[in-house]
Amino acid sequence: MKDLRFRTISLTLLIVTFGFLGISAATVSDLNLFFKEGHGLELASVGVLFAAVVLWLWLAGPYRWREWQIPFLFLAMAAREMDADKRFTDYGLLKLNTYTGPAPWGEKLLGAAIIALTLWASWRLLTRNAPLWWQRLKAGRLDAWLIAGAFVLGVVAKTIDGLGRKLAGFGIEISAQTDQMAGRTEEVLELACYLMLAIAVARLSSLRGAR
Template sequence: MSPWTLAQRLAAFVTLPAMILLGVGWFWLDDPALFLKEGHTVETVSVLLLLQGVLCWFAVHGREGWREWQIPALLVLFAAREMDFDKRLTDSGLLKLRTYTGDAPLDDKLLGAGAILFSLLVIWRILRRNAPGWWRALRQGQPYALAILLAAALTVAGKTLDGLGRKLLDFGITLAPHLDARAGQAEEWLELAAWWLLGLSIALLPAARAQGPRAAPTRD
């Protein structure tokens, strides 16, 4: 199979199931308001897209994909965050400062510390091993690199909108409830688009590799 054909098939694998599930979810729910709620269609599709990205990674690299395990690990961490595992495993949440400064059980603190250290290791490996190749590809205008950049921008925008009303209160600004709700809905859509772009960026890797080693992410 040519790299271009593989890239096209993986792109379809990432895109078509998500579109079908979103369409079915929209018409299946009795209350359309649930579409964007936690545990329903958009969140489910978001997790699916991230796991599809993991499958695409190994479809492209095979067993060699384990050498750069930090990439699928990052996607799994994002999926776990989407499913609120950081809140399910402890009473106060693994990402809350009070878990470590308060009276939380020692087991919770150790679990949280381990999760944070693992996340930092994943980020460090990506910055050390993958970021230089991505930067070269971005300067060349490679589609996969542009998709990653856009995904990062959408993720930042989404996190900015998350809890916008609460954040603005710190500056003495009161946001109308309906606007706060709209911001939360926009955040869900932005994250969904970001996860699709990450999966798409991996799907496009075979095409990038076909153009030469400097067009694909490599260890610097």
């Protein structure tokens, strides 16, 4: 029964995501918009992250609030995808000059609180959940391997994000087309990363594997 539920959830998530991507690509006036912020791939990524939160709250049972850092970090990633730190403030909550410059004290305090909470949630993830993930990885559990794969995709995505600018710092120039392709690949890899995490949540939670 649990395997059937997991497969149904995973298939539904994939169908809805790729259906949305197909409709988005078919309806934009310029395909370049599909890869821009606030369109196509980015909206799908945000939607998948919110789906991961819903799945956790639905399936994790008594662990849903005990392991609050998991849905919180999904929400933090969704907020980062939407550039919420810059969209709703004048200076941006993740910029150093927000705290060293003339930004209002309200923004400084809000940003400091959010950063502190995110660091706390990350620490809880490393100390409470990472050991369990490592045990399940060694045991060959699907959820653990999905998380491992998502981590690798996330690292690769961040590595090629702004590739032209990063390589320029080493005196290496790449064509605009290559830089554009790297940016598009980064968006695709991020979406794949989030999908793997959401499916891992469905698998782990449905099996009551979280502790």
